[in-house]
Amino acid sequence: MNIELIxxxxxxxxxxxxxxxxxxxDIHSIAIIGPSGGGKSTLLRIIGGLLTPDSxxxxxxxxxxxxxxxxxxxxxxxxxxxxxxxxxxxxxxAIENMLLPLIHAFGMGKTEAVEVSSKLFxxxxxxxxxxxxxxxxxxxxxxxxxxxxxxxxxPWLLLLDEPTSALDPEYTAEVLxxxxxLQNDGLxxxxxxxxxxxxxxxxxxxxxxxxxxxxxxxxxxxxxxxxQTEELQAFLNKILEWKV
Amino acid sequence: xxxxxxxxPSRSKKIASAIFVAIxxxxxxxxxxxxxxxxxxxxxxxxxxxxxxxxxxxxxxxxVASLIVSLALGSLSALGQNSRILVISYFCxxxxxxxxxxxxxxxxxxxxxxxxTAWGVNNRYLAGVLILSIFEGAYISEIIRGGxxxxxRQQYEVAKSIGLTPAKTLQLVTFPILMAxxxxxxxxxxxxxxxxxxxxxxxxVIELTQTVQEISADNFxxxxxxxxxxxxxxxxxxxxxxxxxGLERRYNHEYRVxxxx
Ligand SMILES: Nc1ncnc2c1ncn2[C@@H]1O[C@H](COP(=O)(O)OP(=O)(O)OP(=O)(O)O)[C@@H](O)[C@H]1O
Ligand SMILES: [Mg+2]
Numbered sequence: 001m002n003i004e005l006i007x008x009x010x011x012x013x014x015x016x017x018x019x020x021x022x023x024x025x026d027i028h029s030i031a032i033i034g035p036s037g038g039g040k041s042t043l044l045r046i047i048g049g050l051l052t053p054d055s056x057x058x059x060x061x062x063x064x065x066x067x068x069x070x071x072x073x074x075x076x077x078x079x080x081x082x083x084x085x086x087x088x089x090x091x092x093x094a095i096e097n098m099l100l101p102l103i104h105a106f107g108m109g110k111t112e113a114v115e116v117s118s119k120l121f122x123x124x125x126x127x128x129x130x131x132x133x134x135x136x137x138x139x140x141x142x143x144x145x146x147x148x149x150x151x152x153x154x155p156w157l158l159l160l161d162e163p164t165s166a167l168d169p170e171y172t173a174e175v176l177x178x179x180x181x182l183q184n185d186g187l188x189x190x191x192x193x194x195x196x197x198x199x200x201x202x203x204x205x206x207x208x209x210x211x212x213x214x215x216x217x218x219x220x221x222x223x224x225x226x227x228q229t230e231e232l233q234a235f236l237n238k239i240l241e242w243k244v
Numbered sequence: 245x246x247x248x249x250x251x252x253p254s255r256s257k258k259i260a261s262a263i264f265v266a267i268x269x270x271x272x273x274x275x276x277x278x279x280x281x282x283x284x285x286x287x288x289x290x291x292x293x294x295x296x297x298x299x300x301x302x303x304x305x306x307x308v309a310s311l312i313v314s315l316a317l318g319s320l321s322a323l324g325q326n327s328r329i330l331v332i333s334y335f336c337x338x339x340x341x342x343x344x345x346x347x348x349x350x351x352x353x354x355x356x357x358x359x360x361t362a363w364g365v366n367n368r369y370l371a372g373v374l375i376l377s378i379f380e381g382a383y384i385s386e387i388i389r390g391g392x393x394x395x396x397r398q399q400y401e402v403a404k405s406i407g408l409t410p411a412k413t414l415q416l417v418t419f420p421i422l423m424a425x426x427x428x429x430x431x432x433x434x435x436x437x438x439x440x441x442x443x444x445x446x447x448x449v450i451e452l453t454q455t456v457q458e459i460s461a462d463n464f465x466x467x468x469x470x471x472x473x474x475x476x477x478x479x480x481x482x483x484x485x486x487x488x489x490g491l492e493r494r495y496n497h498e499y500r501v502x503x504x505x
Contacts, residue, residue: 050404077407086398091421101406104416149406 001027001061001156001188003047008056010042017042018053019212027157029183031199031220032192034209035235040192041161043209047190048159049075060156077105080150080158085166087146088134094141095121095130098149106153120148124178140171144178151182158182158189165194176202196239200224208232286468292459299455300476306373306451307438307480313377314437318384325389336385343382348443351379356447372444380437387433391426392418424495431488435481442477452476 003025010018017039032040045051047058052067059065065075088097095117102113121127126148129141137145143163150158160179164172176195180202183189193199199206200220207217208231216223216232227233253261277284289296324336343351355375356368365371395418403413445454456473460466 048405050401073407073409076405081405083398083402083405086396087402089399089402089417090396091417091424100416101408104412105407153406 002059003027004059004062006057006059008043008046008053008058010039010046010051010053012042016212018046021056021209021212021214023207023214023217025205025207025217027188027190028205029188029203030190030205030207031203032190032207032209033194033196033199033235034215038210039212040209044159044161044190044192048079048081050081077101077153078156080147080153080155082143082146082150082158082160082163084162085139085142086134088142088149090134093131093133094126094137094145097134097145098152101149102152116152117148120152124148138171139167140174143167143171143175147175147178147182151187156188158187160189160191160193162192162194194239196224196236208235210235282467284468284471285465286472288463288465289459289468289472292455292463295455295459296452296473296476299450299452302450302455303438303441303452303477304480306369306376306441306444306449307434309373310376310380310437310441311434313373314380314384314433317377317381318388321381321385322388322392325385326392340382340385343379344386348379348440349446351375352443352446368447368449372441372447372449376437376441376444379440380433383433383436384430387426387429388422391422391429394425395421420495424492427488427492427495431484431491434488435484438480438484439477 005021005023008018008021009016021039021043032044034040042051046053049065049067049072057064065071088094089100092100095114098117098120099110099113102108102116103110108116118127118130121130124144126141126145129137129145134142147158147160147163163179164175167175172195176198179189179191179198183202191198191203203220205217206220206223208215208223208229210231216227216229223232224236227236321336321339324332325340327333327336352375355378356371360366360371365374399417399421400413403417408416441451442453444451445457448454450458452473456469460469463469
C-alpha cells in the first residue's frame with residue numbers, strides 16, 4: 001500500500017500546524033515521532049479522514065481521497081483509528097463496543113458479529129472482560145479492546161495516536177505486544193508514538209515531524225543509528241537522555 | 245465494591261427506620277391538628293367523588309399532554325441555542341431567559357388574556373396545555389442543553405472514526421448517554437408540571453385544584469378538601485418518581501453491569 005501526501009497544510013485559528021507536508025510512503029508499518037505540538041495528531045487525523053486539510057491532497061494507492069461527506073464516510077469505515085485514551089463508548093460494554101461498528105457501520109448480521117467479536121476477545125485474552133463497562137477496565141484493557149474493535153472490520157490501514165502514552169509501563173508492553181502480533185499478520189499501520197523502542201524495532205519506517213513539516217524520514221534501522229538532520233539528533237538526544 | 249456492599253443496612257433496620265419516620269411525621273400532624281382543636285371529617289368528600297375523579301383525570305391529562313409538548317419544545321430550543329444561525333440561537337436563548345425569569349401566574353394571565361385573545365385561542369384547555377408547555381419547555385431546554393454539553397466530545401470522534409452516520413450517532417451514542425444523564429432531572433420536571441398545572445385554575449380550567457375550590461365554596465370544609473387533594477397530588481408525583489427510578493435503572497450502565505455478574 002502506498003500513501004502520498006501532497007502539500008498538505010492545516011491552520012487552526014491562525015496557528016499554522018502543518019505546512020506543505022509532502023512525501024510518498026510504502027506502508028507496512030510506519031511510526032511518526034516528533035516533539036509535542038509538532039502536528040503528529042493533526043496529520044494522522046487527516047490521513048484517517050477525521051479532519052479536512054486547508055489545502056493539499058492525499059492519495060492512497062494512487063486514488064485521491066475526496067474530502068466530501070459521502071466519500072469520507074465510506075473511507076473511515078475501512079480505516080481503523082485508535083485514540084490515546086477514552087476510545088470506547090462509555091455507555092456500552094466491551095462486547096457491545098465491538099458489535100456496534102460491525103452491525104451498524106458494516107451491516108453484519110448479529111450472529112456473525114458476535115462470532116467475530118468473541119474470537120478476537122479470545123485471541124487477545126479479553127474474554128473475562130466481555131461484559132464490563134469501560135470504567136471497570138484498566139487502561140491497558142481499554143486500549144486492547146479499542147484495537148480489537150478497530151481490526152475486527154479488517155481495515156486496510158490501522159492508525160494509532162499514542163495508544164500507550166496514557167498507560168503504565170506494564171500495560172504499555174501488553175498493548176505493544178498485541179500490535180506487534182497484528183503487524184506480523186500483515187496489518188498495515190501508522191502509529192504516532194513516544195516509545196522509541198517500538199518505533200525502532202517493530203516499525204519499518206519512521207517519519208520525524210517537527211516545526212510543521214516532515215523533517216526526516218526513512219527506514220527505522222537507519223534513522224535511529226544515523227540521524228541526518230540536527231533537529232532529529234537533538235530530539236533523540238533529549239528523549240534518550242533518561243533512558244536506562 | 246465489597247465495602248459498599250457490607251455497608252448496605254439490613255432489611256430489618258430499613259423497615260424499623262421507615263416506621264420510625266412515619267410515626268414522627270404522622271405524630272407531628274396529629275399533634276398540630278389537635279392543638280387547634282380541629283375535627284377532621286373526610287366523609288363529606290364522598291358525595292363529590294365523581295367531580296374529584298374528573299378533576300383528577302383532567303390534571304393527569306393536562307400534565308401528560310404538557311409533558312409531551314414541553315419535551316418537543318425543550319429539545320428544539322436546546323438544539324436551537326447551539327445553532328450557528330444567530331437569529332435562531334438568540335430567539336431560543338431569549339425564550340429560555342424570559343420564561344424562566346417570570347412567574348407562571350403572570351405568564352398564564354399574559355398568554356391567556358392577551359396573546360390567546362389576539363390569536364383567537366378560546367379553548368381554555370388547549371390554552372392551558374400550551375401555556376404550561378411553554379413554561380416547562382424552558383426548564384427542559386436547560387436540562388437537555390446541560391446534558392448535551394456534559395457528553396465528552398471524544399465520544400463523537402470515536403463514532404465518526406468507526407464510520408457511523410450522524411443519524412446513527414444520534415440514535416446509538418448521543419441519545420442513550422443523554423438519557424442516562426438527564427432522566428432524574430426530567431422526572432423532577434414532570435413532577436413540577438403536575439404541581440404547576442394547579443395554577444391553571446385561575447383561568448377556570450377544571451382540574452383538581454379548581455374542582456376543590458368549587459367544592460369548598462359548596463361545603464366550606466377547606467381543611468379536609470385541601471388535605472385530601474394534597475394527598476392526590478402526592479400520589480401522582482410519587483408514582484412519577486417510582487416510574488423514573490425504574491427507567492433510570494434501564495439506562496444506567498452500572499446497574500446493568502451488576503445484572504451480568
Ligand atoms: N482542534 C484544534 N483547535 C485548535 N488548535 C488545535 C486543534 N488541534 C490541534 N491544535 C493545535 O495544533 C498544534 C498541533 O497539535 P497536534 O495535536 O497535532 O500535536 P502533536 O504533535 O500530536 O502533539 P502531542 O505529542 O502533544 O500529541 C498544537 O499547537 C495544538 O494546540
Ligand atoms: Mg497528539
